[in-house]
Amino acid sequence: MDQAEFQTAKQQMLRKQLRRRGIHDPKVLAAMNKVPRERFVSRQTHNEAYADRALAIDCGQTISQPYIVALMTQALELSGKEIVLEVGTGSGYQAAILAELAREVFTIERYAKLSKQAAATLSALGYRNVTLMVGDGTLGWADRSPFDRIIVTAAAAEYPPALFKQLDEGGILVIPLGGRDYQTLQAIRKAAGRPRTVSLSACRFVPLVGNC
């Protein structure tokens, strides 16, 4: 595909996969329009960059389906001032979307290879407000906490307690919770120190692998 074809595929993605399914936040749509997803997918799946599904990346991991990226981002209700923690950097695509909509993004990945590639892509695209770390994201990033928002892009049975602890009062944690094959996307708000949960959608993520 050439640039014009990517552009057409992206416009179709915005219309058919996002707007039609209820992604209405103009800022989220603008970010999904701006970030070149083709730069984050592997060479083998280049032509499917805007397809309606997750795609394989290195280390047996996946870049999430565009709709799921948009849905999770919309659920974070970003105004532009927030400090956001992402667990599961993967390709760096979700981090780029967050970088467009928040003040600062911290992102943790367990595979050094993915983190390094994501750092290179984000830097080549000019993102200066993303800080990457290799490590176990279930433990959060205590030094940089509290966070206004936390997004976990890998599936767990329950949310890691350290993440809820590092979430600021009034903050939102978005995470897929459930079994190995099937999960529900949850938005968990910290209200008076307690979790208030809203279920968003069924989903399927690679597992969150950690110590907690």
Ligand code: SAH
């Ligand atoms: N947000 C990514 C999608 C990532 S897939 C993107 O936009 O491309 C989930 C990622 O979470 C994988 O890369 C996986 O290696 C990572 N992961 C799984 N468990 C983790 C953990 N405990 N800490 C950090 N990263 C983890």
